[in-house]
Amino acid sequence: MERSFEKYFRQNRLPHLWCPGCGNGIAMKAIVMAIEKKGLSQDNTVIVSGIGCSSRASGYMDFDTLHTAHGRAIPFATGIKLARPELNVIVITGDGDCTAIGGNLFIHAARRNVDLTVVLFNNSIYGMTGGQASPMTPYGKKATTAPYGAIDRPFDVCQLAIASGATYVARSTAFHVQHLTEMIAGGFDNQGFSFIEAVVQCPTAYGRKNKLPEPADMMKWMRDQAIMKPAWDKLPAEKREEKFPIGLFYSAQYEDYTTAYDEVIQRAGGDQK
Amino acid sequence: MISDITIKMARCKGCGICVAFCPKQVLALDELSKVQVVNGEACIACGQCELRCPDYAIFVDKKVSQ
Incomplete structure (x- = not known):
């Protein structure tokens, strides 16, 4: 039976060109399932992506889509949101795109609390350009530019988002598909900057260098190492090594940027309140 | 077989x-490395x-009993 989420894909563009076993396909499906769950219309939803493996997703999704410059997906999306606040704007970005090239743009959009839903596909590496270490390559893991292991400490991008002012911050993985869908759907409900990190596997550029050559091995790694937030909070520090928390980390109510901007327009127009 | 695969x-x-x-263990990869159903009864x-x-x-639907 044909699945209902298929209508959100550009059928003539499938199969996608991601490598066999790439987790981006799973994360993209989670996004469209979340869109379906929340009943967002294809006519008033915009998908904006930057550059990288993850950002190919916009080309496969049947919405108004924008494939922008490296790291610049969030500023493009901010422009769309300010011009047409009624649209649902979803940003698809990668770990390199969002935290290296677009690092500043990311923290400032979070600071402004622009009403966007940003989904970061974290594959721990620059996959498209040949496996260079990204700011989210885990410490000690190998990459083509770190053949003896990365010595840079990686970003905890969820903590970065919280510190920068995002009002909805969550993490999930490609193994936990339904959980990931729920986390993304929760981001659509939040009026403000919503950030969801989707941990995905890159078997080609990352897995083969780090003793996880099979895609399923990487997903089993996610299954075994990811701990739900409530269990993580109770976990003693010595048991946290090599593991990472998933779930909703932070959620808050704060005036979003388009509302604040409208108020400024009113004030500048001489409207005394 | 209780399912339709x-x-x-x-796409595979x-x-x-x-x-x-x-x-x-219903599925296996064939000699061309594509998925195939080898034990559909066990699904x-x-x-x-x-x-x-x-x-x-791949899509799995539970068969509705007639």
Whole structure:
């Protein structure tokens, strides 16, 4: 039976060109399932992506889509949101795109609390350009530019988002598909900057260098190492090594940027309140 | 067989995720490294393969009893 989420894909563009076993396909499906769950219309939803493996997703999704410059997906999306606040704007970005090239743009959009839903596909590496270490390559893991292991400490991008002012911050993985869908759907409900990190596997550029050559091995790694937030909070520090928390980390109510901007327009127009 | 397994062969890239996560060893990769059903009778229609297929190539429907 044909699945209902298929209508959100550009059928003539499938199969996608991601490598066999790439987790981006799973994360993209989670996004469209979340869109379906929340009943967002294809006519008033915009998908904006930057550059990288993850950002190919916009080309496969049947919405108004924008494939922008490296790291610049969030500023493009901010422009769309300010011009047409009624649209649902979803940003698809990668770990390199969002935290290296677009690092500043990311923290400032979070600071402004622009009403966007940003989904970061974290594959721990620059996959498209040949496996260079990204700011989210885990410490000690190998990459083509770190053949003896990365010595840079990686970003905890969820903590970065919280510190920068995002009002909805969550993490999930490609193994936990339904959980990931729920986390993304929760981001659509939040009026403000919503950030969801989707941990995905890159078997080609990352897995083969780090003793996880099979895609399923990487997903089993996610299954075994990811701990739900409530269990993580109770976990003693010595048991946290090599593991990472998933779930909703932070959620808050704060005036979003388009509302604040409208108020400024009113004030500048001489409207005394 | 309690399930209908649909495979869109043009989409399958043979990554083996469905084979690895099938709890009943229903699936295997053939000599061209594409997924095939080798033990359809054992399928319990849990949908683990469909859930995690990154290429949307496999679909499992539970058969409705007549």
